[in-house]
Amino acid sequence: MADFEVDEKFSLKEVLITFQSCLSDNEEVLVDSYVAGWRVLVRFMNSLGTIFSFISKDAVNKMQIMVNHRNGENGDKYLTIQSMVQYELNNNLVDLKKRGDYSESGCRTILRLQRALLWLKLFLEKLRTSSEDDKTSIMCTEAYNDSLAQHHSWVIRKAATMAFYALPARATFFEVMNVGTQEQVVSMLEEAVPLISKVHEITENLYSQSNLLELP
Structure with missing residues (x-):
């Protein structure tokens, strides 16, 4: 797995394509x-x-931590999130005792991404069901409060909430998705958001079963 750049133009269709490819035939999440x-x-x-x-x-x-794991000598153990969890737990590579060890373990890294993924999923769903006059700042703040906020300090929460007030209008969000009309954006969100949700849910259930949801 190669390193990457993230400054390319965004397209909602790519969200659809990439999350469609996330699950294996037996619904394991491909890293x-x-x-x-x-x-x-x-x-x-x-x-x-x-x-x-x-x-x-x-x-x-x-993301770079996960790329490094995949490129490392044990990269095959990180093929799926399921195989990663099994490998790291079996080899005591997870900070289950909350001592601040293994800060770059795959399990801890994915957990942090999961929390942010929930926020984005909730926000995209609110955009999908919103009306033209709905404020994106309110939608984003509500999504944040229901996900990431509980894992952030008061200072970060305050800064995030203030930043959200500067969000552009709903129409601007729809424009940057590079799909077409607002109706086409809504239609593609109807396909993409459930895919994100399924990947998040499968991973979340795995972490819950493995008692990994509270890793420091």
Whole structure:
């Protein structure tokens, strides 16, 4: 798996394609496709300026950690999130005792991406069901409060909420998706958001069963 650039033009269709490819035939989450999906989502955030930079920069760092795992000598153990969890748990590579060890373990890294993925999924769903007059700042803040906010300090939460007030109008979000008309954007979101949701849910259930949802 190669290193990547994330400054290309965003396209919602790529979100659809990458998350369609995330699941294997037995519904295991493929790490390469998961990271590829995140690569596209980072381009979405970057296309809106610096407002989301506090999240996108962290996501890029986490994506690179996963690329490094895949390129490492045990890269085959990181083929799917399922095989990664099994490998790291079997080899005591996860900070289950919350000592601050293994800060770049795959399990911890994916967990952080999962939290941000939930926020983006909720926000995209709100955009899909919104009306022309709905404020994107309110939609984004509500999605943030239902996901990432609980894992951030008060200072970060305050800064994020203030940043969201500068979000562009709904029409601008639809334009940067590079799909076509607003109706076409809504239609593609109807396909893409459930795919993101399924990948998130399968991973979340795995983490819950493995007692990994509270990794420091």
